[in-house]
């Protein structure tokens with residue numbers, strides 16, 4: 001059983017060591033291209049070498065460890081996640097996928113197993129984009145979807161991404177050298193904490209991600225008329241905030257009627273914003289997500305129709321514009337199947353869950369087939385110092401990742417029959 005071969009103490013120790021690469025002691029703050037991120041990258045490089053990998057850093061600062069396969073010239077199968085964090089985030093977000101990826105290779109090496117395909121563990125830089133508001137930077141670079149303008153992004157101190165990278169010793173203009181040719185990559189599988197409460201509700205340690213939700217981000221405005229809070233009778237008011245309040249509840253109602261859709265009003269600004277003035281204008285944000293792009297568009301249309309109806313009744317004006325839109329990214333059926341079979345072998349049900357959050361797999365889907373394994377996190381808490389994952393869940397998740405990787409990197413995997421997981425024994429040994 002490969003679950004007994006997973007060294008969970010080593011994983012936990014490494015997670016704690018990475019967590020120490022943090023600015024400040026409350027949770028983990030490891031922003032991109034900082035001394036903290038350098039400290040984490042160096043550690044990861046060392047562990048990769050210890051696990052028997054050849055290590056390189058690409059022009060973006062992604063750390064890549066390669067465990068050669070038996071088949072010459074075969075495309076590499078990639079596993080990994082990100083090393084950066086949000087401000088005062090948790091120690092498992094991203095780090096768990098990198099550390100379990102290294103553990104998979106280290107276990108293979110310790111068991112004397114060499115897969116047919118080369119296996120690469122990638123520690124992506126700048127997934128969260130907390131410093132420059134540039135999400136998925138490392139994975140987009142690898143997939144070839146970055147452009148030069150991305151490097152003009154600025155942090156809170158007015159330092160551009162390009163400047164920060166140069167100070168860090170990287171050359172941003174060489175970002176195209178990080179692009180991988182599709183023919184050299186056989187797939188990407190990422191293990192990540194769920195960052196939500198579904199697995200906990202279903203009482204299961206891990207689940208398979210069906211796909212990453214598409215998202216629409218909108219800004220809306222409700223216009224009314226400001227007035228004196230003491231002199232204008234209630235029936236003569238055009239209170240923009242009262243209208244916005246009703247619109248917010250309509251958002252909740254519309255999304256609540258559509259099982260695949262979630263929608264959030266996360267920001268509201270009230271103008272003029274004075275205790276004795278009737279609100280004349282409200283500006284807000286609307287975030288709508290779904291794995292089903294058509295349902296997302298339908299939800300958005302219904303929300304806008306409702307908002308217009310509410311505004312008319314209240315003699316207000318409503319305007320909404322979409323500022324960002326991404327399509328849903330389904331995970332590859334081949335990878336889903338491989339993970340599902342492995343989970344079944346551990347007695348786990350094939351729980352397929354959508355990912356409402358973006359991950360490196362989202363960017364990597366532009367390059368290759370992607371799959372994700374989610375691990376249950378306590379109370380669904382993430383991006384918070386209280387983020388927690390149980391050692392038993394980590395052990396099982398790492399075993400699932402290991403067996404799935406073996407299925408996908410053995411020669412038979414390429415003809416669709418799938419390789420044998422380690423637990424079935426009889427795997428090829430290194431010579």
Ligand SMILES: [Zn+2]
Nearest residue numbers: 082093094192
């Ligand atoms: Zn993450």
